[in-house]
Amino acid sequence: MAYKDEQLREEKVFKDPVHRYVHVRDRVIWDLIGTPEFQRLRRIKQLGTSNLTFHGAEHSRFNHSLGVYEVVRRIIYNFNDRPNWDNEERLLCLCAALLHDLGHGPFSHSFEKVFKLDHEQFTQKIILGDTGVNKILEKVGQGFAQDVADVIGKTYANKLVVSLISSQIDADRMDYLQRDAYFTGVSYGHFDMERILRVMRPMEEQVVIKSTGMHAVEDYIMSRYQMYWQVYFHPVTRSAEVILTKILHRVKHLFENNYAFKLRPAHFITLFTDQVTLKDYLRLDEAIVHYYFQLWQEEEDEILSDLCERFMNRRLFKYIEFNPNHMINEWMELHQLFQKVGINPDYYLVADSSSDLPYDFYRPGEEGERVPIYLLMENNELKELSRQSDIVEAISGKKRTDHKLYFPMDMLMEQWENNDVKRIMTILNGQGVVNDAE
Template sequence: MAQDFDKLEEEKVFKDPVHRYIHVRDRLIWELIGTKEFQRLRRIRQLGTTYLTFHGAEHSRFSHSLGVYEITRRIIEVFEGKPHWDNSERLLALAAALLHDVGHGPFSHSFEKVFNTDHEAFSRKIILGDTEVNQVLRKVSEDFPEKVADIIGKTSDNKLIISMISSQIDADRMDYLLRDAYFTGVSYGHFDLERIWRVMRPKEDQVVIKQSGMHAVEDYIMSRYQMYWQVYFHPVTRSAEVILRKILHRAKSLYQTGYTFKYAPGPLSPLFTEDLDLAAYLRLDESVILYYFQMWQEETDEILSDLCQRFMNRRLFKYVEFTPSNYQAYADLREAFKEAGLDPDYYLVVDSSSDLPYDFYRPGEEGERLPIHLQMPDGSLKELSRESDVVEAISGKKRTDHKLYYPADFINDFSSQRDAKERILQLLK
């Protein structure tokens, strides 16, 4: 029999630097926050290696997830009583908002690139598997975990709730932009959150924005654009990510070729054998990863030891701009690195970043994104870039940036290999 998930006897609040207070009135949400799978998010940073660039960026996926829940809760307050909003779906929206990132691994996207893991797939496994999260969700109904997983996986028929949590203007993006701006100390990511959620309106299959709120949405889109290029794609952060990925690649390669570690990788072993079940995945967090990086500084393998020392002590790679068409120079550099005794697979890395700040609807295109619609005074809908000159100027324009990372300190130390040093420096120009 389903447990009566109404209100707590007394409202719980979390003091939050972005939203001032996060309010929890539903027993379901309070119990989900208390699960060990959700508490694990305290040990995973929201911004991966960004703390090595912006020292304040120590905030966690836990605080972000609470923030997404809180924005969703406030949007629902605006929606209540309006056409197209079914208040019986309220708990579904709140649970999906809270759990949308529950499957993230340590250092999130860098981790995924190396081991081909998918945080959304693990979110689904956590929600549907033998977990405390699943036990709590099943108190609502037996099929409630599946409903939550379908919202997060964007396979649900309820497109309205999906768009509240995952679209071009959603609770997830609004929280991370404001939260990341706050903790990095930059001024780019600020916009009028309260104005936006007050002009949001439910439609059949998506959230729309009252036309009177267009300028607040313009501000939000430009904030997102600035944050991606000034914070998320910062070249120093990307240098740290490059080294992080190369450490994990090196450790995996050594493990698979029978290298005897001084400090055996223990809980990391399932990553290297590609035998990563849910229980093994949930044992991983950033404190575990950093423990091994700290200990592997003493390994006899010079590459692993050096890369770990670089990461732990912030001796990062330098970079130059790179043009992808200039492959001959890159091939020549690889050869020069080999001749100088540097393995280019670990010490010469091209890293690319790209972002599309806003896109309009392009039917049939892979990864198509539902555009933001403005609700006009007569009730009709118009796509944002048709009304906003600011948004039109950046619509559909994908910006890509390529950089070549290398250990400048090693090259500068080539005192006994003057010819190799000069050749490499010439090629890097």
Template structure:
């Protein structure tokens, strides 16, 4: 066991705009940060295409991962002051926090939907596979990589550790809310993290919060609610994500149809063939994707060319509000009219839905992640948050869903061809939007 938990001879410090400083004292963490798999996160934005809406949102998964590590470091320090912890358990926490997003791909969530990938799966593959990260983790013990992977997979034996990185109030969410608010320039995501950390108390299964800190927790819940609807689900960002998804769908369709690209999409071939390896996956980042999108602007296929032009030049689809119950009545007519106007509805008529559940209490048979936030009362008993907070009770279990219909308004306004059909389409769409 000697030498496994080495400290650096001198503390390393990252200057951070959110947490001011990020402190690294453990040799293991410093080595993990230096691996090629972790450095790849510098080339993947935290918020995907949100930069087209909020121009400051250029921060990366690398920024965020360091921030989650720093919050976890402070959480663990607080826990260690209240109970004895195995030094290896501490390193499991810190490593899982640092590496929790290492499996994200470029433009992660849109990318995952098109190619049916899962970043948590790839995170575990990176931790357990033939990688520099795995080699560094194995310096602790041969079993150590699996412990870290199990925390991320929510199967680790110590449920408290899992809750610190994945629950309704955890290190991950506390960092991304503050970080995303900072870089987008909005005020919604700010809350009193210092207070929350001070009133956090460890139990066997999860962290709970002293009742005296309830208002700080309320503020956190409402900040998350506002960030989802004002930033994460912003309709302009969703338009760019729709176009991004359609580019990838079109390129995949052309490849499978035997289309000859001017530039062979070597980085995509295994994705298109659904045979991607870990080595292939780790070669993908947003600089690679943007290179192909730029090159595909010169392709002969008019749909791929147009979609890439739109994405690169920010000529986004317009949208109208959409009520699915009434929209289904006009959908067949819209599809037919788009075809008659020679606009392929598979790529140019898209319903996009977003939904969020800001807070929920546990319901049998549902996601373990929805274990409730508990307050530690003065008498020592635990009370579920919404039972004490009128603010949280008002939004508990209430899933809000928003539907929008996206389309290329510029195509429809160009009435040099199919003028009457395009006028009819516009009328239908405008009526749909109220």
């Protein structure tokens, strides 16, 4: 029997709090799960710093990746023998679902922003490079690894396959919304996934939804909207991300200026010099980063030491509503005043913005255009979701942005009698209520 068709003697199952069980029967999938590159995902949290806001959010990219695989497995099971579905694509879909987040680094998106990395590019490099994952995929067949990389890179010829992993209603979102809701303890992210899976239909270019399932999709869209604003963009989580980001910026600045570290940032040097190799990247996980942050609390550089102590012990910055684009004079004055009182504004006065577009209709030619969700009507005509749903129409194409200003209130209070500090507080209080990052 060819390796690609080989089945395990007995089905393996992972007990899962979201899907109850994750089922594995394919030898290829079981072997991929056992690779060092996939096991590394156990050491990378799914929600970065959100565990400092929601203490239960300790789940990993490993959990999520298995979940996405399981959702795709169920979708394919429902697609079997339906028109427009070629079961020869089954293993490709399962592999792409399992491996779609393989390239995430520690603290994911915060890490990417500082070092200008792209986790999808690293996912493709792991799949195509000298790795255990690549050896298994190439054993399936010549060019199979490239096909998996193309699905994840959204360049694979069969757009239906791509849409299962990456679209406005895909297995990735259907897993992380429910999983993140479960582990954060919130109620926002729950929706009737089983109903959605039952009404999904394969078309030549993408998955569509049978019109009778429209209300289940409305619930899914609203769940996503609420999760972004109540969990993913939570201001306390963003405060922790700000400090994390500033630690990495400070270490890079010190390295470039030949600072004598007590603990040399060996794991970060190729990142600082834009020479990171795949081997270097795979050595990084959150355990490594926490190790450095723990020891950097003892560094002689006061900024690095303070920021690391804040991050490790959850002494976060306070925040107010503040848009520097609309308050240029106040922003410039705050910068000057922070410098006057000896608080470096580059690290301790941070404007942060978050934005989300919960659902969008088709905008051909625009950057990052989204393929909309289509409903399959009883007469087999396709209708774009927002044209049929008043709920979805109300939020379609509406990008919401939230601005916050983060700063260390404790440092200001230490100099409360200073007139410049009083002026800082006057400006901050004039913008609204100062909130605790608690």
